[in-house]
Amino acid sequence: MKPIQVGLLGIGVVGSGTFNVLLRNQEEIKRRAGRGIEITMVADLNVTRARELVGPDVTVVNDARAVIANPDIDIVIELIGGYGIAKTLVLEAIAAGKHVVTANKALLAVHGTEIFAAASAKGVMVAFEAAVAGGIPIIKALREGLTANSIQWIAGIINGTTNFILSEMRDKGLDFAVALKQAQALGYAEADPTFDIEGVDAAHKATIMSAIAFGIPVQFDKAYVEGITKLGAADIKYAEQLGYRIKLLGITKRTPKGIELRVHPCLIPAKRLIANVEGAMNAVVVQGDAVGTTLYYGKGAGAEPTASAVIADLVDITRLHTADAAQRVPHLAFQPNAMSNLPVMPMGEVVTSYYLRLRVADETGVLAKVTGILAGAGISIDAVLQREADEIKTEATAGQPQVPQTDVIILTHDCLEADMNAAIGKMQALPTVLEPITRIRKEELA
DSSP, rough: OOOOOEEEEOOHHHHHHHHHHHHHTTTHHHHHHSSEEEEEEEOSSSSHHHHHHHHHEEEEEHHHHHHHHOOTTOOEEEEOSSSSSHHHHHHHHHTTTTTEEEHHHHHHHHHHHHHHHHHHHHHHOOGGGGGGTTTSSHIIIIIIIISSSOOEEEEEEOHHHHHHHHHHHHOOOOOHHHHHHHHHHTTOOSSHHHHHHHHHHHHHHHHHHHHHHOOOOGGGGGGGEEOSTTOOOHHHHHHHHHHEEEEEEEEEEETEEEEEEEEEEEEEETTSSSGOOOEEEEEEEEEETTEEEEEEEEEEEHHHHHHHHHHHHHHHHHTHHHSSSGOOTTTTTTGGGGHHHOOOGGGGGEEEEEEEEEEEEEOHHHHHHHHHHHTTTTOOOEEEEEOOOOOOOOTTTSSSSSOOHHHHHHHOEEEHHHHHHHHHHHHHSSBOOOSSSEEEEEEOOO
16 A cells, blocks of 8 residues: 655654654554555755755655645644644645644644634544653543543643753752753753743643543633742752652643643642652643543653654554544544533632741741631641741841741641632731742642
């Protein structure tokens, strides 16, 4: 049977990895797919470099639309990234009757509803295993492997950059800024790391997983997003003393009120497997009603791990290329006419527990005032820790007597986020609270 022909848009790190792995393992892939899969056309603005990477047998152009217009191309791989031209090209490829494989989590998290609708109307597939957690087959697991389950919740370390930074902060006692510079020097963080350290990248991925798990439209605009930039070495240390590790988690959860969709730092019990995922590795925990807890671990980025997911999508499409569109696995696991209208809940309605760190004047009655405010808000305390704070000297206070200070660390039981916000506002207004209060949510993941 004639090999299926693939056009590649963008041959950067992942694109070159995809080309090389497909070439290296072509015989084994053919045995699995039932026919050969060949990248026969590449579009990249740097034509000279692209030709060096793919050799003389592959057509190289600088215009992505030439790939889409080629009637011999069956599948288009989009590896350009971003929301702009990538969206236009993906929709044009769909309109031309091409199947699409993409690693573009930002595009799908923001415009997935439009893209999947266009693909369904045209009878083509959009595959995106590489968009979440790199080489970990979490999309396949959620869409197919766990299809018998009512998914209860998902919690994932789905950004390697932030996990590397938090691992360095914990292992070496570094502050955030120092750990970030180290990550940049080692190539784990971009020159502009905003999407990673502010949680946006993880929120894109959590949005996609949430849609598949619960059969809701992709709704990135409703996700709560908080990064790791405000975490200090002291919080990492105190969490450790209390038996917890701090990780940036993407969380989505089914509740009686709707769906939680949130990304933020979390205290996780050190005994949980996911708490011990270090460096730039990714891990996703899924809780299903029938299967219980499952854990998926591996490399979340890199040329060949991501290429592994891209090629798995190519194989899936090749196997189903001639199948009736109605018999294929739906893009978001649920049939398009059976999607749920469950609302994504505002963060204020989320119930969880908390770690609070207050830098306070070391005076009699301070702790009583703080605990009184929490009690008044109906928030019960699980544990309290007091530690002597480092002296703070500024230009304005140099040479002056320093106010004795202490760190008060409080762990709470579950409460409503809105109640905690109100309580923090009242505690912050106390004259004996000397710095902005640090609040980190706590997830037992039981």
